[in-house]
Amino acid sequence: MIDKHLAELTVAAVKELFQTEVASANIQIQKTVKDFEGDLTVVIFPFVKIARKSPEQCGEIIGQYLQANSNFITGFNVVKGFLNVVIDEQYYLDFLNENKNINNFGYHAAIAEKPFVVEYSSPNTNKPLHLGHIRNNLLGWSVSEILKANGHPVKKVNLVNDRGIHICKSMVAWMRYGNGETPENSGLKGDHLVGKYYVEFDKAYKQEIKDLVSKNIPQEQAEKEAPILLEAQEMLRKWEQNDADVRALWEKMNNWVYAGFDVTYKRLGVDFDKIYYESNTYLLGKSMVLDGLQKGILNQRPDTSVWADLREDGLDEKLLLRADGTSVYMTQDLGTAKLRYEDFEAQKMMYIVGNEQNYHFDVLKIILKKLNYPFADTIEHVSYGMVELPEGKMKSREGTVVDADDLIQEMVNTARQKTEELGKIDNFESEEAQKLYETLALGALKYFILKVDPTKNMLFNPHESIDFNGNTGPFIQYTHARIRSLLNKSDIETEVLNTKMQAISMNEKEKSVLKLLHDFPQIVRQAGDLYSPALIANYIFELAKEFNSFYQDTPVLREENEELRKFRLALCAFTGQVLKSGLHLLGISAPEKM
C-alpha cells in the first residue's frame, strides 16, 4: 500500500532531519483534497514543534527529503501545514497491470481458523416477515459475505422462534375461526395465512376484554381473564406436555409458515448453513439454569422462580425460570449459545439483532460469564437500528407494518413500469425481462437499506424512498451493464488485455478512477472490521460516479492511439469487476445488460 510506504518514509525523514523517533502509525497520511495538486498528503503540524520551524518550512524540507529518497514521488507542494505529494503515474499503472485480471481482487486470502458463526433473520412463526426483517436479513447475509471476503470461514445460522404463546395465539384463532382454511385451498402464502389468524386473535381478544369491561370487570382483570387468552395459555401448557393433538396442529401450522418464509428468503437471496429451532434448544437452557442454581451462582425465590443477581454488574436481577418452571427468552438463548458453540467450535458468535435488544445481550454475556462458560466472550451482538416509517415506528397492532412480500412485489412492479417507460426492453425476451425487473427491484431495495450505517435508525418512506436514479443500486447496476456492453463490443481480444500496459499519460479522470480502484482492498478490510456493508455501498457508488464522469467524455473504442485504447479498456474491465464484487458483497447481482 502506497500510503504505508509514504508513512514509513516520513518516519525516516523525521528521524534524519529532526533526530526524533516517530511511530509510523502516528503519521497522518490522507488523500489530497481535489482542489490541490497531488495525490497523497502528509499532515505536517505534528512535526512543527520538534522541528522548531514554521509549518511551511517544515513541509518544504520533508518534501525534499521524500522526493530525494523515493522512486515513486515526482513532486510536491506545501499549503499551510499540508505536504501534498505527487505520486508517479507509473505506480498506478503497475497497480493496474498487476491486478486487472485477478478475479477476486480486493478479497483477502482465506485464513485457516475457527469459524465465525453469524446468526440472523431469527423470525417468529406467527406472522410474515416485514421491513425490519428485511434489514436484518440483508445485513446478516452481507456481513457474512464481507467476513468471507476478509478470509474468515463463516457459518450462517437462523434461530427460528417456533414455540411460545405467540404461535398458540394463531393456533387458537385458527381453531375457532379457520373453517379448515389452508394455504392450498385459500391460495394464501402459509406465513400470511398464519399471520392472518394472529390478527384474528388480537381482534377477538380485544372484543372479549371490551365485553368483560362492560360487565363491570376491571380492565386489568379483563386483560388477564379473557377466554381466548386462557385458551392460548392452556394450549401452551398442553404443548409443553406433548399433547399429541396440539403438537400436530403446531407442526402443521409451522410448516405452512416455513414454506412461506422459504419463498421470501429465496427471493431475497439469503440462505443458511444451519437452522436452529427454539423448541429443540430451550430445554438445554433450562438445564444450564438448574445447574447454575445447584452451584449457588443463581438463586431461587420462595415462589420457586429462578433469578440471576446482576446488581454487582450495575444491572438488575433477571428472571431465568418462571415459578411454574417454564422458560423465558433468556433461558433459551443460554441454551442456543452453548449448543452453537459446541456445534461449530466457533471463534466468534455473532448475533445480528436490533438495537432494542442491546440490554438483552449485555445480560446474556454476563450470565454466561457468571456460569463460567468459556464462550461468553465469543459472543458479539451486531446491533442495528430500527427502520422507521414517516408516521413513526412500525406497529403490527396498528397495521402500519410494511410486509416484506408486498414491498418486494411493489418494487418489481415499479421496476417494470420504469423500464418500459425508458423503452429498454424492446429486444428482450419476456422471461429475460421478468428476470431483469427482479434484479433491479432487489438491487434498489438492498442498496437503499444497506447504504445506511447499520447502527443508525433509518427512515423508510414506502412511496418515495425507492428510486432508480442517483445514489441507488440500479445506478451502479447500470454502470456495470454499460461496461459489459462496451467490452462486448470491443474487438480487442482478452489476450491483448492480458498484456502489460506501456507507459501512457493518463488524464485526471482516469487517474481518479484508478486511485479509487486502488482503495478497494482497504475498504473491504474496513467493512469487515466494522461489520458495515454501508462502507462498501458508499464506495461502489463513488466509484461508479467517478467512472461515469470519465466515461461520458473520454472515448474508449474510438480512441485511435492503440496503447491508450488498451489502457482505457483495461480500466473499464477492472472497474466493472470491482463494481461486480462490491455489489456481490451487498447481495446485489450485476446484470450484463439492462
Added chain:
RNA sequence: GGUUCCGUAGCUCAGUUGGAUAGAGCAACAGCCUUCUAAGCUGUGGGUCGCGCGUUCGAAUCGCGCCGGAAUCACCA
C-alpha cells in the same frame, strides 16, 4: 427517573485514528442524446454541523452542561 444511542442542506444520508473552503443523492433551476446504453453527464442555488462552554496550532469529530428525539430498564420474544 436510571442506562444506552442519536441530532449535519427542504428531504434521505456520507463525513476514517481530531486536519485544508463540511460532501453526495433526491427535490428546484439551466444546459447536453446523427457520437462506446440519457436509469447518464455538466453547471447554479441551498449550512449557526441542535445550543453553550472547555481541551487543542486546529473540533461535525474529544470532554462537560443544557435542549430535542429514540430504544431499553417485562414472569414478550
